[in-house]
Amino acid sequence: MVIDLHNMTCNDAIRFFITKYNELYKNGYRGSIEVIHGYGSHGEGGVIKKRLRKFLLENKSSLKFTINANPGVTFVVPVKAIPQMKNEISKDILEFCRENPKSLDKIKGNFFKKYTNREILATVKSLVKKGELESFFKKNHEVYLAK
Structure with missing residues (x-):
């Protein structure tokens, strides 16, 4: 399962992530979700990546997440629904x-x-x-x- 946040504003990316995550959770998906946010090659230093990871930390009771060797990807496992933004x-x-x-x-x-x-x-x-x-x-x- 993949959620791609490329070519979005930061707020739109977080909202999109929440919506897709909650849809997957509601439909019973409990596997790993590959969240593609990019690594920040456009001069801003990975704004979406930073915001997403901060958001994930703030919602760690609703999910588990891991960071792998690819700096443009974060893996998320649903535990419960996430509150809207x-x-x-x-x-x-x-x-x-x-x-x-x-x-x-x-x-x-x-x-x-x-x-x-x-x-x-x-x-x-x-x-x-x-x-x-x-x-x-x-x-x-x-x-x-x-x-």
Whole structure:
């Protein structure tokens, strides 16, 4: 079984991986999945590889993974379904806003390479609505602080 993440943005690659992994898991597949992410020959040093492996470490209760001699491949064995990526953006924003209040512009500026403005805005609104992020004004600017 192979999941190829070539020619995707980092976020799209992670989402695609999660979707395909969960489909395989749901259909009863428990063998090794060869995840082809490339090794970073385009000057960015393997952005997808780094993000994927970080994601795998963060979800190690849901899977097992091994790195072999080929730096462009990671092998993954499903243990249970992986939560969708929307949980990751929520965790990131809450962690970023934990110590000091942050404006929406600061939040966007910190995560613009990882998430779209639309994803950031929707997540901030959702976190405020759920009471996990507090919204208030500081020097005439709306800021957000994790509760």
